[in-house]
Amino acid sequence: MTQKPSSSMRVAYISQYNEPYALGERPRPVLEASDVLVRIHAAGFCHSDHQAWQGQFNSPLGLVPSHEPAGVIAELGPTYNGHLKVGDRVGALNFKHACGDCAGCKLTLRTLKRLDPRFCEVRETAGFQHDGVFADYIVADPATVVKLPDSVSFEQAAPLMCAGATVWGSIERTTQGLKPGDVVAIIGIGGLGHLGIQFAKALGFRTIAVDNRPAGCELARQVGNPDLQPDLVVDSSVPDDAAKAIYDLTNGEGVAAAVVCTDSVAANRWALKLLRTGGTLGLLGLPPQPWQFDADLIVFKELSIKGSYVASKEATERMLKVVESARVSSRLTVIPYEDIPSIIEKYEDVSFQGRLVVSFVEKSQIMI
Incomplete structure (x- = not known):
């Protein structure tokens, strides 16, 4: 039974x-136009929330922080006429309300034949410049609701x-043209990297998990589904030894793609x-200082470097199908709303290890 929204x-x-x-x-948000009201059941804490x-x-x-909401549709906007229903x-992804008029919107309309709110120059971004989802209710844009x-x-x-969605989007971009059995490295095994290992394995790639922390290496070995465990876990605290182990697994060639789930400039430079x-490096971190890469490596090995801004709604829907079919899961620590002040x-x-998630429902209703 859906809970009636309170004031x-x-x-x-x-x-x-x-x-x-x-x-x-605070007052419950008021719905306008074609938006939908979501009753939050769980909301995640991300590294960018810390930043x-x-x-x-x-x-x-x-x-209000956080941009990782999951919940139930509580109300539909007065002009909404899509497929979503109450209940x-x-x-919801962290971008909404594309304007349709800026250069980013015009480009996506021309190339994708639709708006992609990720690239709107005046998009709303929960938890950064606009209120996020550490709240009982949020207003969501159906264009980015899955x-x-x-x-x-x-x-x-x-x-x-x-x-x-962030690590999935990067894996999709960096593995374009690769074949099952090619080797993909996931560097930095925290909340993103732990999921990245599982996604890469589910897509058929041989997968190397890399971290310089004992906690990260341990997390890589604790993937719940045995079919999704990495082929190799590498401790990169001694970079030369780590590189040798990776080259040994790949018969001296190197990996076809590496997705770096950390904002460490040194780690990204080493990953190259x-x-x-012809390999591809996927960038996900947002370091406060400029990136630094070896131009000789990029030129003489014809390497590619690709950024990735989360994933589109369509890519996220593909991800969810893989999550369901391959039984992908996160290592979670779930805390109640009242404990949010201690989350940092x-x-x-x-x-x-893993991900922090805040529950907005009674403890007896939490289902990991």
Whole structure:
């Protein structure tokens, strides 16, 4: 039975940079036009939420964080006439309300024959410059809402709306033209990398997991589905030894693609050396300092470097099909809404593994 929306809702927000999130109440958002109201059941905490909390994006104080929502459609906007229904289980991606007039919108209309809100110059971005999803309700744009498979819990679905979609989008872009059995390296085994290993394996690639932390290497070995475990786990704390192990597995060629799930400039620069001739490096991190890459490697081995901004709605729907069929899952730590002020401390613990997810429902209703 769908819960009737109340006139107010619980929220967490940034009261000051580098201070614990504050808890409070705000009016429930009002639906306009063709948007939909989503009752949040679970919301994820991402590395970029940590960056916003530190002030890296100059987010406005009072901002509600998080951009990884999973919940149920509670209400439809007055002019909505699509396929979504009240009661549908959904997730929402972190971009909405494409204007249709800017250069980014005109380009996607011309090349894709549709709007892609990711590239709108005035898009709304939850948890960065616009309120996010650490709240009981959010207004979502149907253009970036995806239905969730019944077999995927809200807690598992939440991290897929950013962490999953981000690494999935990069894997799709960096593996174009590759064949099953080609070798893909996932570098940095946290929330994104843990999912990236499973996606690469589910798509038929031999997969190498790389991290310089014991916790990351351990997490790579703890993939729940044995069919999705990496072919090799490499400790990169000694880079030369790590590179040798990777070249040994690939008969001296190097990997066909490497997706780097960290903002470390040094790690990305090192990853370039692992690529075979014609290989592709996928960039996902957002370091505060400029990227630095070896021009000789790029030129003489004809390497490609590809950025990836999350994934489109269509790519996310493809991801969800793989999640369901291959039984992809995240290592989760689920906390209740009341514990949000302690979430930074949990995230910064060097022994932490996987993803943090906030539940907005009663503890007895949580299903990992």
